[in-house]
Amino acid sequence: MNNKIGIGLLGLGTVGTGVANIVKSPDGRHPLVSKIELTRIAVRDIERSRDIELDQSILTDDPFEVVKDPNVQIVVEAIGGIEPAKSLILLAISLGKSVVTANKAVIARHGKEISEAANNAGVYVLIEAAVGGGIPIIEPLKQSLGGNRIRKITGIINGTTNYILSQMAKEDANYQDVLKEAQNLGYAEANPTADVDGHDAADKISILSGLAFGGSIDREGISTKGISTLESIEINYARQLGYEIKLLAIAENLSINATTAIKSIPLGLRVEPTFVPKEHPLSVVNGVNNAILIEGDPIGEVMFYGPGAGAGATASAVVADILNIGGIMLMQKEDKTLDPLLSSNSWRDCFLANAREIEHKNYVRLITVDTPGVIGKIGNVFGKNNVSIQSIVQFDSSHAGAEIIVITHKVSKGQIEDSLSEIEHLEEVIQIAAHLSCL
Amino acid sequence: MNNKIGIGLLGLGTVGTGVANIVKSPDGRHPLVSKIELTRIAVRDIERSRDIELDQSILTDDPFEVVKDPNVQIVVEAIGGIEPAKSLILLAISLGKSVVTANKAVIARHGKEISEAANNAGVYVLIEAAVGGGIPIIEPLKQSLGGNRIRKITGIINGTTNYILSQMAKEDANYQDVLKEAQNLGYAEANPTADVDGHDAADKISILSGLAFGGSIDREGISTKGISTLESIEINYARQLGYEIKLLAIAENLSINATTAIKSIPLGLRVEPTFVPKEHPLSVVNGVNNAILIEGDPIGEVMFYGPGAGAGATASAVVADILNIGGIMLMQKEDKTLDPLLSSNSWRDCFLANAREIEHKNYVRLITVDTPGVIGKIGNVFGKNNVSIQSIVQFDSSHAGAEIIVITHKVSKGQIEDSLSEIEHLEEVIQIAAHLSCL
Ligand SMILES: NC(=O)c1ccc[n+]([C@@H]2O[C@H](COP(=O)([O-])OP(=O)(O)OC[C@H]3O[C@@H](n4cnc5c(N)ncnc54)[C@H](OP(=O)(O)O)[C@@H]3O)[C@@H](O)[C@H]2O)c1
Ligand SMILES: NC(=O)c1ccc[n+]([C@@H]2O[C@H](COP(=O)([O-])OP(=O)(O)OC[C@H]3O[C@@H](n4cnc5c(N)ncnc54)[C@H](OP(=O)(O)O)[C@@H]3O)[C@@H](O)[C@H]2O)c1
Numbered sequence: 082m083n084n085k086i087g088i089g090l091l092g093l094g095t096v097g098t099g100v101a102n103i104v105k106s107p108d109g110r111h112p113l114v115s116k117i118e119l120t121r122i123a124v125r126d127i128e129r130s131r132d133i134e135l136d137q138s139i140l141t142d143d144p145f146e147v148v149k150d151p152n153v154q155i156v157v158e159a160i161g162g163i164e165p166a167k168s169l170i171l172l173a174i175s176l177g178k179s180v181v182t183a184n185k186a187v188i189a190r191h192g193k194e195i196s197e198a199a200n201n202a203g204v205y206v207l208i209e210a211a212v213g214g215g216i217p218i219i220e221p222l223k224q225s226l227g228g229n230r231i232r233k234i235t236g237i238i239n240g241t242t243n244y245i246l247s248q249m250a251k252e253d254a255n256y257q258d259v260l261k262e263a264q265n266l267g268y269a270e271a272n273p274t275a276d277v278d279g280h281d282a283a284d285k286i287s288i289l290s291g292l293a294f295g296g297s298i299d300r301e302g303i304s305t306k307g308i309s310t311l312e313s314i315e316i317n318y319a320r321q322l323g324y325e326i327k328l329l330a331i332a333e334n335l336s337i338n339a340t341t342a343i344k345s346i347p348l349g350l351r352v353e354p355t356f357v358p359k360e361h362p363l364s365v366v367n368g369v370n371n372a373i374l375i376e377g378d379p380i381g382e383v384m385f386y387g388p389g390a391g392a393g394a395t396a397s398a399v400v401a402d403i404l405n406i407g408g409i410m411l412m413q414k415e416d417k418t419l420d421p422l423l424s425s426n427s428w429r430d431c432f433l434a435n436a437r438e439i440e441h442k443n444y445v446r447l448i449t450v451d452t453p454g455v456i457g458k459i460g461n462v463f464g465k466n467n468v469s470i471q472s473i474v475q476f477d478s479s480h481a482g483a484e485i486i487v488i489t490h491k492v493s494k495g496q497i498e499d500s501l502s503e504i505e506h507l508e509e510v511i512q513i514a515a516h517l518s519c520l
Numbered sequence: 521m522n523n524k525i526g527i528g529l530l531g532l533g534t535v536g537t538g539v540a541n542i543v544k545s546p547d548g549r550h551p552l553v554s555k556i557e558l559t560r561i562a563v564r565d566i567e568r569s570r571d572i573e574l575d576q577s578i579l580t581d582d583p584f585e586v587v588k589d590p591n592v593q594i595v596v597e598a599i600g601g602i603e604p605a606k607s608l609i610l611l612a613i614s615l616g617k618s619v620v621t622a623n624k625a626v627i628a629r630h631g632k633e634i635s636e637a638a639n640n641a642g643v644y645v646l647i648e649a650a651v652g653g654g655i656p657i658i659e660p661l662k663q664s665l666g667g668n669r670i671r672k673i674t675g676i677i678n679g680t681t682n683y684i685l686s687q688m689a690k691e692d693a694n695y696q697d698v699l700k701e702a703q704n705l706g707y708a709e710a711n712p713t714a715d716v717d718g719h720d721a722a723d724k725i726s727i728l729s730g731l732a733f734g735g736s737i738d739r740e741g742i743s744t745k746g747i748s749t750l751e752s753i754e755i756n757y758a759r760q761l762g763y764e765i766k767l768l769a770i771a772e773n774l775s776i777n778a779t780t781a782i783k784s785i786p787l788g789l790r791v792e793p794t795f796v797p798k799e800h801p802l803s804v805v806n807g808v809n810n811a812i813l814i815e816g817d818p819i820g821e822v823m824f825y826g827p828g829a830g831a832g833a834t835a836s837a838v839v840a841d842i843l844n845i846g847g848i849m850l851m852q853k854e855d856k857t858l859d860p861l862l863s864s865n866s867w868r869d870c871f872l873a874n875a876r877e878i879e880h881k882n883y884v885r886l887i888t889v890d891t892p893g894v895i896g897k898i899g900n901v902f903g904k905n906n907v908s909i910q911s912i913v914q915f916d917s918s919h920a921g922a923e924i925i926v927i928t929h930k931v932s933k934g935q936i937e938d939s940l941s942e943i944e945h946l947e948e949v950i951q952i953a954a955h956l957s958c959l
Contacts, residue, residue: 099818102818103667103818108669109669110666110667110668110669111666111667111734111861111867112734112867113666113860113861114666114667209664215819215820215822216822217656217660217663217664217665217822220659220660220663220664221656221659221660221664224656224659224663224840224843224844225648225656225659225660225837225840226656226836226840227549227550227552227553227839227840227843228542228549228550228553228835228836228838228839228840228842228843229549229836230547230548230549295550295551362804362825365801365804377836378832379538379541379542379831379832379833379835379836380654380826380827380832380833380836381654381826381827381830381832381833382826382827383654383655383656383824383825383826383827384823384824384825384826385822385823385824385825386801386822386823386824386825387819387820387821387822387823388819388820388821388822391820392818393817393818393819393820394818394819394820396667396818397665397667397668397816397818397819398664399667400666400667401663401664401665401666401667403667404663404666404667404861405663405861408859408860408861408862409859411857411860412852412855412857412858412859412860413851413852413855413857414855414857415855416851416852416853416854416855418850418851418852418853419851420847420848420851421552421847421850421851422550422552422843422844422847423847428550428551
C-alpha cells in the first residue's frame with residue numbers, strides 16, 4: 082500500500098463528479114488533497130458517457146464491491162435516498178471504514194443507528210455536505226461552538242424554495258410559473274415535493290438540532306408546512322408591511338430559561354413560511370443561497386451564508402470531511418480512540434415539546450364583512466386569549482367584504498390557535514385567509 | 521492527576537473573565553467543557569477586586585510561573601501585546617504545552633516563528649479568537665475549505681471602525697463626534713490608533729491570508745489606510761450613488777488565473793475604506809459586527825457573520841480552541857503526531873505583489889473650476905491611461921468651483937495612480953479631494 086488515502090466513491094452524479102474534479106486537480110488546494118486517491122467508483126450505469134475523464138477500470142455497478150475493496154479506506158456515499166445508501170454506510174462501518182455522506186434523508190431518519198454503529202466501530206461518519214451545501218455548518222456546530230449553550234437555530238436551508246420565494250417577490254409572479262421556471266433552470270426537481278413541502282428542510286433542521294442540542298428527536302414529529310399553498314398576495318402584503326417571506330427551519334431550546342440543569346430538554350422544531358423583517362440578516366438571503374443563524378450563550382448571534390447546493394459547493398464540503406478523516410489517519414497510526422468533538426455522540430436527552438408551547442409573532446389575514454364594529458370584535462377575542470396585538474390594519478380588498486391584517490406580538494402557538502378558532506366563528510368573519518409566523 | 525484538562529489562564533480581563541465564566545458553568549454546553557479546569561491564573565494586580573468568584577489561591581502575578589506549573593496542560597494567553605505574551609507562548613511551547621491565544625498582534629508579527637516552534641515541539645497554537653471574535657473563521661479556513669483554491673478574502677474585521685462608519689452613515693455625524701461616543705460606550709479605546717488607522721485589521725488580514733493561501737507575507741508591507749481622515753461628504757455621496765463605506769481588509773491571490781502550478785504566489789493585501797454596493801452582502805454588516813467573505817474554487821462565495829469582539833463572543837472562540845486541543849488529548853494518549861489541518865504549517869511560498877498590480881474599481885472626487893470642457897479633459901486623461909469609466913457626474917458644490925465624481929471600472933492601482941497624478945496637474949483641477957476603492 083502506498084501512503085495515499087484510498088477513497089471509494091459511491092455515485093458519480095452531481096456531487097460525485099464534483100468530488101472527483103477536486104481530487105483530480107489538487108494544485109493550489111490544501112496539500113492533503115494530493116494524498117487522496119479515487120480507488121473505486123460505483124455508478125448505476127457503467128456505459129453512460131460522463132463529463133469527466135477517468136480510468137474506466139475503477140468503475141463498477143456494484144457499490145457493495147467498492148465498500149468491501151481492501152484498498153478503500155474511506156467510503157464517500159453520494160448516491161442518495163434511503164436504500165441501498167443505508168446498507169452501504171452500515172457495511173462500511175462494520176468493516177472499520179469511516180464514511181462521508183451528503184445524504185440528509187438517510188441521516189435524518191437513521192442517524193442515531195448509524196452514529197451508534199460508527200462509535201462502536203471506532204470510525205467517523207461525517208456529513209458536512211448534508212446541510213447547507215458548501216457552507217461550513219456541521220463542523221462549526223461540532224467544534225467551534227461547543228462552549229455555548231445554543232438557544233436557537235434559524236435557517237434558510239432549502240435552496241429550491243428560497244429561489245422560488247425570491248423570484249415570486251422580485252417578479253410579482255405566482256407559484257406555479259416560478260416553479261416551472263425553476264425546474265427549467267435545474268433549481269427544482271421534476272418531482273419537487275420533498276423541497277416545496279418542506280420535508281428536505283425538516284430533514285436538515287433535525288440534523289442541526291441533534292448537533293446543537295446534543296440529542297436526537299423524532300424526525301416525523303417536526304411540524305412542517307411548505308410553500309405550495311402560499312398565495313402571492315401574502316408576499317405583497319409582507320413587502321408593504323416591511324417583511325420578506327422565507328421558508329424557515331427553526332429549532333429552539335424551550336427550556337433555556339430554566340435555571341437548573343434539567344434532565345431532558347424540550348425542543349421546538351418547525352419548518353414554515355415565515356415573515357422575516359427587512360432589517361433581519363436572513364431577509365436578504367436570496368436565490369438558491371442558504372444561511373443559518375445560530376443564537377447561543379455567550380456568543381450571541383453568528384450567521385453562516387453561502388451556496389446551499391450545486392456540484393462545486395457540495396463537493397467542497399465532502400472533500401473537507403475527507404481531509405478531516407485523512408488528517409486524523411495520518412496523525413493516529415495505531416490508536417483508534419475517536420475525537421470526541423468530531424465523532425459527535427449524543428450527550429443528553431431531547432424531546433419534541435408540544436408545538437402549542439412554541440412562541441412567535443403572527444401574521445393573520447382575515448376576510449370579513451365590511452361593518453364598523455368588526456375590528457373591535459376581533460381585538461376582543463385576541464385580548465381574551467392574552468394575545469397582544471402589534472398592529473391591525475384594514476386593507477382595500479378586491480374580494481367582497483373587507484380584508485384585515487393582524488400582526489401579533491410574541492405569543493404561544495396554542496394561544497393564537499385558540500384565538501383563531503374563536504374568530505373563525507364570529508359572524509362577521511367570512512374566512513381566515515392566511516396565518517403565518519413572523520420572526 | 522485527575523482526568524481533567526488543566527488550563528493556565530494568563531490574564532483575567534475582558535477575554536480571560538469570559539473564558540472563566542464559561543468554564544465555571546459547564547451545564548448545557550458540550551460535555552467536554554466540564555473536563556476543563558482552571559488550574560492557575562495570572563493577573564497584573566492580585567489585589568484588584570473582580571467580577572467573578574474564584575479560589576484566590578490560584579491567582580498569581582507571575583505568568584511564567586503559571587506556564588511552568590506541571591498541572592497546567594494548556595496555556596491560554598489573554599494578556600495581549602507583544603511582550604511578555606510572546607515569551608510566554610514560546611516558553612509554553614518549549615515545555616510541550618499547547619497554547620490558545622486571542623492575540624492578533626503577536627501572531628501577525630511573530631506567527632511564523634511561533635508556529636515553527638510549535639510544529640517542532642509537537643504542540644498546537646490555536647488562534648480562533650484572534651480574528652472575528654466569536655465568528656468561527658480560523659477553523660473553517662483550516663479544516664472546512666481545504667478542498668478549495670481560495671481566490672479572495674474580503675472582511676469587515678474591525679468592530680470599532682465598523683461601528684464608527686455605521687454611526688456616521690446613520691446619523692449623518694462627523695468622525696470626531698462618533699469616535700467620542702464610541703469611546704464612551706467602550707467600543708473604542710482611549711488610544712484608538714490601532715483600530716482607526718487600520719493596523720488591527722491589517723494584523724488580522726495577514727493572519728487570514730497565511731491560512732487561506734498557505735504562506736506568510738511581510739506584515740509591514742500591507743498597504744493600510746484608516747478612517748480618521750474620511751470626510752462625511754464621502755459617506756453622503758456613497759449613499760447617493762448606492763454604496764456604503766466600509767473599512768475592508770482584502771487579501772487576494774493575484775495569480776489565480778495562471779494555468780500552471782507556480783512556485784511562489786503573488787498576493788495583494790490591503791486595508792482601506794471602500795465603497796461597497798448596497799446589494800453586496802457586506803454592505804448590511806453594521807455596528808460592531810464583523811463579517812468575512814471568502815471566494816474559492818469550487819465553493820463560490822461563503823460568508824461568516826457575527827460579533828467581532830466582546831467578552832462572551834471572544835471567550836466562545838477561546839473555549840472552542842481549548843476543546844479542540846482537549847479532544848485530541850483524550851483521543852491521542854501516547855502518539856504526539858500533529859493533525860496536519862489543525863497544526864497549519866505553511867505549505868507554499870507567498871509574497872506581497874507590487875500594490876500597483878491590484879485591480880479594483882475607484883471612486884474619485886475632484887474639485888475643479890467651473891468651465892465647460894473640464895469633464896472632457898478629465899475623461900481624456902483616464903482614456904489615455906486605459907481607465908474605463910463607469911460614470912462621471914458633476915454635483916452641486918458648496919465649494920467655489922465644481923465637484924466632479926468619477927466611478928471607474930476595474931483597473932489596476934498603477935493605472936489609476938498614474939491618471940490621478942496627471943489629472944492633478946490639469947489647470948482646471950483645483951484638488952483631488954478624495955480617492956477610494958470600490959468593490
Ligand atoms: N446535488 C446537490 O446539489 C446536492 C447538495 C447537497 C446534498 N446532496 C445529496 O447528495 C447525494 C447525491 O446527490 P446528486 O445530486 O449527486 O445525485 P445524482 O446526480 O442523481 O447522482 C446519483 C449517482 O448515484 C449513482 N447511483 C444511483 N443508484 C445507484 C446504485 N444502486 N448503485 C450505484 N450507483 C448508483 C448514479 O449512477 P448513474 O450516474 O449511472 O445514474 C449517479 O451517479 C444525495 O443524497 C443528495 O441529497 C446533493
Ligand atoms: N476584548 C475583546 O473583545 C477582544 C477580542 C478579540 C481579541 N482580543 C485580544 O485578547 C487579548 C486580551 O484582551 P482583553 O480585552 O481581555 O484585555 P484586558 O481586558 O486589558 O485584560 C488583560 C489582562 O491581562 C493581565 N495582565 C496584563 N499584563 C500582565 C502581566 N505582565 N502579567 C500578568 N497579567 C497581566 C491584566 O491583569 P489585571 O486584570 O490585573 O490588570 C488583565 O487581567 C488581547 O490580545 C486582545 O487583542 C480581545
